[in-house]
Amino acid sequence: MAGTALRGGLTWQTATVTAITRETGSVVTIALDPPDWPGHRAGQHLDVRLTDEDGYTAEREYSIASAPGEPPAITVERLEDGEVSPYLSGELRAGDELELRGPVGGYFVWEPADGGPLLLLAGGSGIVPLRSILRYRQQAGSDVPARLLYSARTWDDVIYRDELAGYHDGIEVSYTLTRAQPPGWAGHTGRIDQALLAGVAWPAAAGALAYICGPTSFVETAAAALVSLGYPAARVKTERFGGTGGH
């Protein structure tokens, strides 16, 4: 059955933060050690709950950044007007406790048996669940060809930059930088549109499976462009911010 969450309810548990890695100026990855983790699929998310001294709680959901088989980790972008993300990206330390439950979601997921070729389109922190998919593809020894197009504001905003640079066999990674480009930039520039996708995406005849994650405008544009290029809607899975966009 598709939904992991169907296994008799999801209970809150208190995980230990094992490490916090700074990815960019506003983004951290939080590695977690929950006492009872049932395992997750690539693309799923988890719920986080914070409690203040008055007993007030705030809950948000975050895409799981690690591959299936690895302990859960989340990657969180600080949103200036947010409530939870500034805490997770600024206050939280290794050794702290963090309440969570999961994994959740069974649609925006990929298994090697789902095949490909894979087309992964990331806008900003929408890279998070797609990184789980790519990481899993590597670890599972899958030879499904994959193309990732990652749209970020600047080169310094690219999350998992070193890891993505290390992917070669069967994985093509390209970037478009929308706000500023470093000197000598040879990648794409500007926001994603149909012309850019026509050049980067697998042709419709390849029968690719597309996963799009990012802010609404990015997802709307990218999904509509793929449909215009001939992708069947059923082969285009979308997620808005992958849960990372919550405040």
Place this chain on the structure above:
Amino acid sequence: MSPVSRGFRHLTRAPAGREGRLPPGQYFTEGFPVLSAGPTPRTPPEEWTFSVTRGGQAVKSWTWEEFQGLPAEDITVDIHCVTRWSKFDTGWRGVSVDTLLAQAGVDAPFVMAFCDGDYTTNLAAADITGGKAWVAFGFGGGPLAAEHGGPARLLVPHLYFWKSAKWVRRLDLRERDEPGFWETYGYHMHGDPWREQRYAGD
């Protein structure tokens, strides 16, 4: 008992006097985030129909023009998304599901809503009758934008908003409750925000 998150201060609360309208685990937003599983379908009005079926058998169908001729209501309600945002006092225009079922002249304990984009969601008939649900085609005084479910979406504001299915085209009345799209992926069959019924087992 939840452990205190060291250094965490709760900030976002509902506006003063309206705290009681925020269900547990929700936060207040002025925005209108968009969530959906696939590309936004765009059915032109001349191809759009809305139908009521029973056990898959055709009962009643309306064209866009006929649907616009049905008695419509202005509705102002709070909405609550399972991803935890709540938005207060949203203004809609639509036709009550009571009106549609009365014209169709059928009845059953459960309903499956079918939408463009192959989305489905299941509802108890008791949750969409008695003035509790509409097929809405207007939002904020104008037409309902495609990304928010236009030309028409279900509006069932007392349940989490995934039950207010976007791009709805058909209600199928049924004897048994069966899971729709998100319900198959582990979300709750009923989805009452005040009981925090987010996932199966909640």
